[in-house]
Amino acid sequence: MKLAISAAGKDRESRLDSRFGRCAYFVVCDTETGEVQAVPNEAGEAGGGAGIKAAQIVVGTGAGALVTGNIGPNALEVLQRAGLKSYVAEGGKVEEIVEAFNSGRLREITDPTTGHHGGLRGSGRGARSR
């Protein structure tokens, strides 16, 4: 199965980016062959709805599951509708996360870990509408 991981870089050594919608890359690993492919997250620059767009990118990679740090309700809905399971990791490198996933040590995300506009937290009132 292919596993998508929200990451700060493009390879096995890259660290987890805990933000789902605005991570730099999705590193997609084949959990059987160990093959790795990076897909840039074009949703990262979106003014709004980054999570929804990012979720479609992940679906488009053909991944069967996702590992990230935080994910909001909209993105989670898209992934669930597409039949993808999501898992949470606290941090670490891509290769460590794949290992943790394979050994069943990652917890599945069934509820959003953050509210709407999670990635915009702290940007104040002006950020609410654009």
Next chain:
Amino acid sequence: MMVAVASGKGGTGKTTLSAALADALGDEVILLDCDVEEPNAALLMHPEWLDRYPVHTPVPTFRADDCTQCGECVSVCAYNALAKIGDDILVFNQLCHGCGACLYFCTPRALTEDYRQIGSVQCGHSGNVRVVEGRLNLGEVLAPVVIKAVKRECKDASRVIVDSPPGTSCPVIAALDGVDFCVIVAEDSAFGLHDMQALVEVLRVLQIPFGVVVNRAGLGDDRVLRFCEREGIRVLESIPFDRQIARLTGRGYLFTAEMPEWRPKMRRIWSEIEGVLSGARNSSA
């Protein structure tokens, strides 16, 4: 003449000044509370409400039977309010800005237009002052839609006061749209000056003439006045940091009604703005 009262920073006294101006001018005045995320002019004006109606925004609804799976609606949506998952199109209403692009590009018409309520407009009067208030529903984000609805209420009024939201983002731009002049209510503090400077930049881009009313003057170190002098910005009035004004306003009274010596000062601000605008018209003619 339509005058916006704006600030950059929140809590500087926009509503206090808007209500004071409306109270002092009295007749043929309409006060538009465009701070639709937290409208509060009514707390000072105590209007008798006569009418209330909903504000809607268009949203697409999806009919799977007519969809050809082209995905065009998803790719044209600038707000990522649509997602295509397999044969299904998901619509995220909260993110939709109602631009209509998805409907326009959906040639098989699998998307059709529906409406949902996001806020309301209330109209009433307080003495001779007409008061219009916009109110955005909890959890909604499209403040500009409600602000535009409020502003449609002022067609025939000769003196319009727009109580603007704080900040410099979309709601403020919507509140400033079409105004003849903007009064910046500035608080004499570091934050007050910083946020006022951001608004000054906006007003210069929009080419809206403006002047400053310093509120809580004496609170700080005159940095707002020094900035205005340096930039050649007109200072229309200074309202002191005064316990009586604070006490009256905090209890929901118009300070101009209880301290009537302020009414002529408010009327003078209005005439000065009229003077500035007629001067500008004459010089450009």
